[in-house]
Each structure stands twice: as C-alpha cells, then as structure tokens.
Amino acid sequence: MSFFVMEKDMTYDVVVIGAGPAGLSFAKALKGSGLKVLVIEQNQEQDIQSPAYDGREIALTHSSRTIMQALGQWDTIDQQNIGFIKEAKVSSGNAPLTLDFNSQDSGLDCLGFMVSNQNIRHACFAAVEPDEHVDFCFGQSVQSVKTSDNMAQVTLSDEQTLSTQLVVAADSRFSQSRRQMGISTDMVDFGRTCIVFTMTTEKPHNHVAHEMFRYDKTIAVLPLVDNQVSVVITIASDKADDIIQAPALALAAEISQSVDHQLGVMTVNSELYSYPLVATMASQYSAKRFALIGDAAVGMHPVTAHGFNLGLSSAWQLAKGIKKARQDNQPFYQDRVLRRYHHSHKRQSVPIYKGTNVVVKLFTKNQLWAKAARHAVLKVSKHVKPISQFITKQLTQEQI
Ligand SMILES: Cc1cc2nc3c(=O)[nH]c(=O)nc-3n(C[C@H](O)[C@H](O)[C@H](O)COP(=O)(O)OP(=O)(O)OC[C@H]3O[C@@H](n4cnc5c(N)ncnc54)[C@H](O)[C@@H]3O)c2cc1C
Numbered sequence: 450m451s452f453f454v455m456e457k458d459m460t461y462d463v464v465v466i467g468a469g470p471a472g473l474s475f476a477k478a479l480k481g482s483g484l485k486v487l488v489i490e491q492n493q494e495q496d497i498q499s500p501a502y503d504g505r506e507i508a509l510t511h512s513s514r515t516i517m518q519a520l521g522q523w524d525t526i527d528q529q530n531i532g533f534i535k536e537a538k539v540s541s542g543n544a545p546l547t548l549d550f551n552s553q554d555s556g557l558d559c560l561g562f563m564v565s566n567q568n569i570r571h572a573c574f575a576a577v578e579p580d581e582h583v584d585f586c587f588g589q590s591v592q593s594v595k596t597s598d599n600m601a602q603v604t605l606s607d608e609q610t611l612s613t614q615l616v617v618a619a620d621s622r623f624s625q626s627r628r629q630m631g632i633s634t635d636m637v638d639f640g641r642t643c644i645v646f647t648m649t650t651e652k653p654h655n656h657v658a659h660e661m662f663r664y665d666k667t668i669a670v671l672p673l674v675d676n677q678v679s680v681v682i683t684i685a686s687d688k689a690d691d692i693i694q695a696p697a698l699a700l701a702a703e704i705s706q707s708v709d710h711q712l713g714v715m716t717v718n719s720e721l722y723s724y725p726l727v728a729t730m731a732s733q734y735s736a737k738r739f740a741l742i743g744d745a746a747v748g749m750h751p752v753t754a755h756g757f758n759l760g761l762s763s764a765w766q767l768a769k770g771i772k773k774a775r776q777d778n779q780p781f782y783q784d785r786v787l788r789r790y791h792h793s794h795k796r797q798s799v800p801i802y803k804g805t806n807v808v809v810k811l812f813t814k815n816q817l818w819a820k821a822a823r824h825a826v827l828k829v830s831k832h833v834k835p836i837s838q839f840i841t842k843q844l845t846q847e848q849i
Contacts, residue, residue, distance in 0.1 A: 461487040461584070462781075463771075464603055464613040466591045466626055468497045470566075471743020471760040472619030473573035476583045477520045478768030482775050486583045487613070489605065491590035497574050504645035504722030505566035506671060506679035508534065508658075508754035514562055516765050522572040532563030532673040535656035559656065561754075563673050569757065594618070594626045596738040601782075615782040617740050617767065619760075622729040622748025630736050637806055639726040642689040643751055644682045646721045647673065648704065651713025654678055659708050660752075667752065668707045678712070680704055683726065683752065693721050726750055730802050734794050735787035740767055747798045753805045763794050 463479065465472045468490035476486050490497060509517075517523040537560060539548040552560045577583055589605040594616055596602070601616045618626040627634060654672040661668045665688070669681040682692060692700065697717045705715040729748040734741045743760035767790045774781040 461485050461613050463615045465617045467619040470573045471764050475764035477577040482772045489586045494587040500567050500570040502567045509562045510758050513758045513761050522576040525572045525575045526568050533559040533656050534561045534658045535559050537658040539660045541662045594629050601738040618745045619743040622744040624745035633732045635730045637728045641683050641726045642686045643724045647719040649716045649718050650676045734791040738782050750809050
C-alpha cells in the first residue's frame with residue numbers, strides 16, 4: 450500500500466468509495482487482477498487502521514468465513530476473540546413455543562461465528578494494507594461521481610478530479626454516489642432503534658443464541674467468547690431513551706428475565722450504542738462504469754444478521770466477474786460484466802431483504818392477527834422439519 454499523491458499523476462483502473470469492510474474486501478479481492486485500485490475514505494487512516502468499538506457483534510455465516518479466509522482476513526483476527534453459535538432459539542410473545550435451530554442438523558460444528566465489527570474492520574484493513582495494487586486516499590470525501598461511455602470521474606472534497614475506468618461505491622446505506630448516479634432506492638424506515646451492548650453471564654451460554662420477539666420490543670442475546678454475550682434490543686424510537694437511561698441493574702435484570710434466568714446473574718459491561726433502523730435496497734446494483742456493493746447496494750435490518758454477509762458476498766462476486774473479464778481479455782468495466790454482477794447479487798439479496806422486512810413487520814405488530822400469524826409461523830416451522838432444516842442450510846451452506 451502507498452498513499453495517494455496527486456502530483457505523481459498516478460492513474461487508477463478502479464476507484465473504490467469507502468474503506469468500510471465491503472470496500473476493503475473488494476479492493477483486496479482484486480489482487481492478482483493486474484488492476485491498480487484507489488480507495489477513497491472520508492475518515493482518517495487511524496480510524497480505519499484501529500477502528501473504535503461500536504457495540505456491533507456480527508454474526509457471520511460459513512460462506513463469509515470462507516471468503517474471509519480466501520482474502521487473508523480471517524487469520525488476522527485473534528482466534529480467541531471468535532465466538533460460535535451452535536444453537537438458536539426463537540420465541541414470540543409470552544408463548545412457551547420456541548423454534549430451534551441446531552448445528553447438528555447440518556452436520557457442522559456451529560451455525561455461525563460471532564466477531565465484533567471492530568475486529569472485522571481491523572482485519573479487512575490489515576489484510577489489504579501491504580498490497581501493492583491498492584493505494585489509499587484518507588480524509589477526503591467524494592463529492593460527485595460522473596460516468597460516460599469513455600470514462601468515470603470522481604471529484605473530491607478538495608476539488609481534485611480523478612479519471613478512472615470504473616467506480617465502485619461502498620459508501621454506506623445512505624450512499625451519496627448512488628443518488629448522484631440517479632439510482633433509485635427502496636427505503637424502509639421502521640421508526641425503531643437498535644440498542645446494542647455486551648454483558649457478562651454467571652452461567653455458561655453454551656453457544657446458544659436467543660431471539661425473543663416480545664410485544665413491544667425484540668431482544669436478542671448472542672453468545673460471544675467465555676461468559677460474554679451481545680445483547681441487541683430493537684424498540685420504537687420514542688422508547689429508546691427509556692432503555693439508554695435505565696439503571697444498569699434494572700436493564701440487566703430485564704435481560705436475565707427475558708432468557709428465563711438460564712444465564713444466571715447478568716451484568717452490563719459495555720457502553721450502550723444505538724442505531725436507527727432503516728433498510729435500503731438500490732433498484733440497480735450497476736450503471737455505466739459504476740457498481741454498488743455492501744450496504745450501498747443493500748442495507749439490511751440487523752434482525753436476520755445478513756448485512757455484512759451479503760456485503761462481503763457482493764464484493765467477492767463483483768471482483769470475481771472483473772477477474773474473469775480480465776482473463777478473457779474483455780474490458781472489465783463493460784456493461785455486460787457489471788450487469789451479470791447486478792443479476793447475481795439481486796438473486797441472492799432480494800429474497801433475504803424482502804423476507805427480513807416481512808418478518809420484522811409481522812413480529813413487531815401487536816394486533817391480534819399479527820400475534821396469531823406469528824404463532825402459526827413458529828408452530829408450522831417447528832413441526833415441519835424441512836422448514837427449519839432449510840433455514841439452517843441457508844446459514845451453514847457454502848454459497849460462494
Ligand atoms: C446493530 C447492528 C448489528 C449488525 N449485525 C450484523 C450481523 O450480525 N451480521 C451481519 O452480517 N451484518 C450485521 N450488521 C450490518 C453490518 O454492520 C454492515 O452491513 C456493514 O458494516 C456495512 O459495511 P459497508 O462497508 O458496506 O459500509 P460502512 O461500514 O457503512 O462503510 C462505509 C464507508 O464509506 C465511507 N464513506 C461514506 N461516504 C463517503 C464519501 N462520500 N467519500 C468517502 N468515503 C465515504 C464511510 O466513512 C465508511 O467508512 C449489523 C449492523 C448493525 C447496525
């Protein structure tokens with residue numbers, strides 16, 4: 450890696466907007482393509498190299514682990530800091546009925562892995578930092594993007610304009626470049642806020658994840674390493690402050706009770722972090738000499754834990770298509786290559802995005818019909834083995 454210096458008059462084949470985990474993974478995945486890549490990030494290098502803890506503990510699928518291994522990211526994570534989900538239990542309201550998913554059903558050791566967003570971001574940067582094919586421009590935001598048949602251009606906050614062959618936007622679910630490229634986006638503001646923090650438990654969690662759809666809020670308790678769990682509460686935004694300002698002891702007692710005291714005495718051991726819940730899906734993941742990856746393509750509600758898993762897959766798929774075009778001596782930025790990526794990522798992400806939004810709506814409404822419907826969903830899923838086996842397969846099957 451080196452830093453971008455305009456005076457060098459360096460030209461780049463690909464400009465990536467955003468050094469979040471998706472942008473960094475994509476830049477890394479282009480290694481060996483012979484393309485020179487510039488990643489532009491509005492934050493300073495220090496913020497990307499040593500990211501602050503942000504409360505997010507990310508559930509990763511087996512496919513994501515495989516991609517992270519292939520990109521040299523997985524091995525840079527301290528393996529002692531990786532948690533395992535071996536079983537998941539989903540419940541609704543006060544009903545005793547729970548839907549169980551077990552890793553044994555899939556013949557694997559675990560359903561998925563738990564890694565903090567801080568460690569993921571650190572690993573993504575550490576893996577790509579030494580690479581010669583990538584340069585970084587920190588502390589500059591992309592102000593505008595324009596593309597034509599002949600080239601793409603980005604203008605930075607210091608008013609420099611760079612020409613390139615292809616712009617790949619990984620600039621978050623509220624992507625400015627997506628808007629500038631005239632790509633419309635489906636947005637669902639759930640009017641809810643997600644509050645995340647970690648807790649220490651008295652009794653072992655046995656690697657079981659609990660997801661409880663209560664009438665006014667959803668509580669997830671996810672197993673981390675040792676006796677640590679990540680707690681994710683989603684609640685109507687006007688009630689979020691009641692939780693954020695609640696005394697730690699009262700909050701701990703509520704969470705302990707939500708899992709029927711199976712984890713013994715629980716103690717809040719981190720700050721509380723809150724995120725407004727807005728899901729987004731771009732109508733197109735590609736345009737002329739332009740592609741969207743990560744949350745910029747599809748920003749998920751976190752309840753089904755798919756956001757980064759999809760984002761990583763998008764980075765991998767797009768890079769794979771570009772490398773294939775290079776091998777075939779085809780222009781890597783041509784519409785055909787980008788449209789193929791658009792179609793394959795749509796096929797993967799649309800069912801997950803739409804399905805998640807239906808689940809969220811169904812499980813957060815308090816009307817009688819909704820309560821009855823979710824009870825029925827849990828009952829059918831519990832007793833019709835192929836349904837729970839299908840969901841387990843989605844988590845554990847390698848899909849790259
Ligand atoms: C509470 C919570 C829990 C979650 N849990 C899970 C989970 O269990 N499993 C899962 O898979 N996912 C989960 N996610 C989703 C996951 O965190 C995101 O999908 C992922 O972090 C998105 O990465 P990204 O690189 O696409 O975008 P971001 O991380 O948003 O990165 C975008 C980058 O672009 C930069 N940028 C933006 N605009 C510009 C500009 N104009 N110029 C230059 N730079 C710019 C930003 O500074 C930033 O660095 C969760 C999310 C939340 C909020």
